[in-house]
Amino acid sequence: VDPVGADGPSADVPLVPGGVIRHKHGYMRRYFFPMEPVPVILTDTNLVKPALSWNLEYLEKNLGDGDFSVFYSKDHKFKYYDQAKYNDKVVPDFTPPMSQATMKFSEFLVKFRQWKHGQPRMYLQHPLNDSVGKAIKDDFLAFNWKWLESVQKEHNWGNLSSNLIYIGMEGNVTPVHYDEQENFFAQVEGFKRCILFPPETFECLYPYPVFHPHDRQSQVDFDKPDFESFPKARHLRGFECVLEPGDVLYIPKYWWHHVESLLGAGHTTSINFWYKSGPLTQVEYPLKPQRKVAMIRNLEKVVTEALGNPFEVGPLFEALALGRYI
Amino acid sequence: VDPVGADGPSADVPLVPGGVIRHKHGYMRRYFFPMEPVPVILTDTNLVKPALSWNLEYLEKNLGDGDFSVFYSKDHKFKYYDQAKYNDKVVPDFTPPMSQATMKFSEFLVKFRQWKHGQPRMYLQHPLNDSVGKAIKDDFLAFNWKWLESVQKEHNWGNLSSNLIYIGMEGNVTPVHYDEQENFFAQVEGFKRCILFPPETFECLYPYPVFHPHDRQSQVDFDKPDFESFPKARHLRGFECVLEPGDVLYIPKYWWHHVESLLGAGHTTSINFWYKSGPLTQVEYPLKPQRKVAMIRNLEKVVTEALGNPFEVGPLFEALALGRYI
Numbered sequence: 302v303d304p305v306g307a308d309g310p311s312a313d314v315p316l317v318p319g320g321v322i323r324h325k326h327g328y329m330r331r332y333f334f335p336m337e338p339v340p341v342i343l344t345d346t347n348l349v350k351p352a353l354s355w356n357l358e359y360l361e362k363n364l365g366d367g368d369f370s371v372f373y374s375k376d377h378k379f380k381y382y383d384q385a386k387y388n389d390k391v392v393p394d395f396t397p398p399m400s401q402a403t404m405k406f407s408e409f410l411v412k413f414r415q416w417k418h419g420q421p422r423m424y425l426q427h428p429l430n431d432s433v434g435k436a437i438k439d440d441f442l443a444f445n446w447k448w449l450e451s452v453q454k455e456h457n458w459g460n461l462s463s464n465l466i467y468i469g470m471e472g473n474v475t476p477v478h479y480d481e482q483e484n485f486f487a488q489v490e491g492f493k494r495c496i497l498f499p500p501e502t503f504e505c506l507y508p509y510p511v512f513h514p515h516d517r518q519s520q521v522d523f524d525k526p527d528f529e530s531f532p533k534a535r536h537l538r539g540f541e542c543v544l545e546p547g548d549v550l551y552i553p554k555y556w557w558h559h560v561e562s563l564l565g566a567g568h569t570t571s572i573n574f575w576y577k578s579g580p581l582t583q584v585e586y587p588l589k590p591q592r593k594v595a596m597i598r599n600l601e602k603v604v605t606e607a608l609g610n611p612f613e614v615g616p617l618f619e620a621l622a623l624g625r626y627i
Numbered sequence: 628v629d630p631v632g633a634d635g636p637s638a639d640v641p642l643v644p645g646g647v648i649r650h651k652h653g654y655m656r657r658y659f660f661p662m663e664p665v666p667v668i669l670t671d672t673n674l675v676k677p678a679l680s681w682n683l684e685y686l687e688k689n690l691g692d693g694d695f696s697v698f699y700s701k702d703h704k705f706k707y708y709d710q711a712k713y714n715d716k717v718v719p720d721f722t723p724p725m726s727q728a729t730m731k732f733s734e735f736l737v738k739f740r741q742w743k744h745g746q747p748r749m750y751l752q753h754p755l756n757d758s759v760g761k762a763i764k765d766d767f768l769a770f771n772w773k774w775l776e777s778v779q780k781e782h783n784w785g786n787l788s789s790n791l792i793y794i795g796m797e798g799n800v801t802p803v804h805y806d807e808q809e810n811f812f813a814q815v816e817g818f819k820r821c822i823l824f825p826p827e828t829f830e831c832l833y834p835y836p837v838f839h840p841h842d843r844q845s846q847v848d849f850d851k852p853d854f855e856s857f858p859k860a861r862h863l864r865g866f867e868c869v870l871e872p873g874d875v876l877y878i879p880k881y882w883w884h885h886v887e888s889l890l891g892a893g894h895t896t897s898i899n900f901w902y903k904s905g906p907l908t909q910v911e912y913p914l915k916p917q918r919k920v921a922m923i924r925n926l927e928k929v930v931t932e933a934l935g936n937p938f939e940v941g942p943l944f945e946a947l948a949l950g951r952y953i
């Protein structure tokens with residue numbers, strides 16, 4: 302679906318469920334953040350142009366001999382969990398749904414290439430840092446930082462917090478979640494299907510409590526949604542797109558995203574750019590959905606902290622809300 | 628029911644539902660606030676001893692010609708509402724369940740004495756202030772302020788905020804609610820039946836939202852409880868007592884109380900002493916039920932304020948809690 306058409310977007314392109322917004326770079330400046338931040342696919346930013354030659358052989362030769370973080374999952378889902386919150390042990394029956402290993406890139410590639418159906422799937426997710434070789438470093442320095450800085454400035458974002466490189470098997474899924482930072486998600490190799498939901502779908506996606514290791518992840522399993530426990534998930538309508546090499550997807554903070562490496566199209570490589578939020582702007586009423594999510598997170602943290610016991614959080618919210626507000 | 632018996636209380640008298648705790652003054656100092664504040668009936672404080680001669684004739688003669696606040700209710704219930712919150716009009720379909728009039732005391736007495744079944748009931752509720760005559764002023768000054776001050780000091784209460792005088796018809800009911808101040812409720816004439824519930828029954832009593840004119844009042848109607856809307860009201864177990872002239876009931880802040888003037892026993896006159904809370908003490912875990920109620924009130928206020936629209940409060944708490952904590 303491409304509601305924009307060959308002529309590029311016009312001013313009143315609606316962000317329709319199931320549609321894909323494809324903006325030319327030139328249009329982005331016009332339509333970016335029309336009322337509130339909205340996801341866009343940018344096709345001509347040249348953001349990671351030098352990385353478009355980063356096939357596995359090139360990476361093997363040039364990524365250096367640093368240690369890389371590789372996740373293993375018994376199924377296709379790589380559901381993130383917060384190690385610090387897992388260590389807190391406030392959810393006693395929590396079992397990490399994936400395991401994490403550290404290995405040299407060459408070692409990763411051997412396992413990655415030898416992988417057979419039925420074995421645990423692999424997903425490399427690691428910050429691009431100083432341990433990389435000179436060629437990669439040069440490529441990195443040749444990213445379109447000038448454009449990034451102009452966007453950062455224009456929208457008053459905070460600092461770039463990290464660049465992660467993702468190398469995944471076809472069929473790998475990052476289940477639906479939201480991040481608290483602005484994200485440019487650059488596709489390098491292979492194809493990624495993304496499904497996006499605006500922040501106001503918070504109530505349809507039932508994120509875990511903030512103190513839970515799966516904080517920011519939805520409890521709704523897209524493979525077999527439990528509509529009895531999560532009835533509002535029925536109302537979910539999202540935005541779907543497929544990223545190709547060279548595409549950059551802007552994922553505004555608090556926007557939910559499900560990301561999957563397309564089956565039958567080989568492995569995928571992506572690089573993301575996370576930016577911290579800028580200073581808080583003047584509060585406007587009615588409150589933006591993003592602000593409400595931030596507020597909910599804050600309330601949960603304050604209450605969990607004040608009660609001194611996460612097991613009392615549910616009963617307190619129940620006493621507060623049930624029969625009174627709900 | 629008098630679990631204490633003729634010998635006075637012993638150290639392990641349990642505060643059993645339906646029971647009445649009758650403490651001698653001498654014992655109060657020992658058993659007051661055993662773990663946390665608990666209601667007691669004090670029978671020998673002599674707190675308002677000079678007022679025990681305040682029958683209607685005496686009051687008529689000595690209360691002075693100030694204006695008094697009198698509530699009218701079409702039934703037996705005098706359900707308090709906050710005029711300021713009513714003025715806010717955040718609950719558009721709210722109708723005050725009683726009306727308020729201002730009149731001289733003599734005028735009140737005429738109407739009070741001529742009242743016939745089927746007419747709106749009357750309840751005088753007015754601060755004892757400087758407009759009273761000399762005899763009343765002298766009586767007032769002869770209250771047991773020395774004892775009050777010793778209690779206030781011992782328990783680190785704040786200032787006395789007000790003394791109200793209540794003159795009600797037999798059968799008048801003040802429906803179940805809680806106050807945010809410490810209260811000594813002194814019975815002067817007639818008999819009042821009180822039913823008390825501890826702060827932890829908050830969830831069983833479903834108070835209105837804080838921005839509602841009926842803030843601090845229960846939504847549960849004790850005449851015909853709606854157990855479908857308020858299922859936990861089934862679990863309510865309270866403490867019942869009947870106050871006689873000379874009795875002083877200590878109602879700790881956040882303790883729920885239903886007060887009714889006993890039928891067939893004539894009109895009632897009471898005087899209360901409200902004390903502000905003292906400075907916050909060190910937080911102890913697990914949090915006391917009083918603290919939790921204060922916290923819930925705070926959260927509701929913060930959220931109502933931050934959203935800038937009370938109609939968004941319910942949806943926000945629903946998004947926060949439903950399918951996530953509840």
Ligand SMILES: [Zn+2]
Nearest residue numbers: 478479480558
């Ligand atoms: Zn993400």
Ligand SMILES: [Zn+2]
Nearest residue numbers: 804805806884
């Ligand atoms: Zn009260």
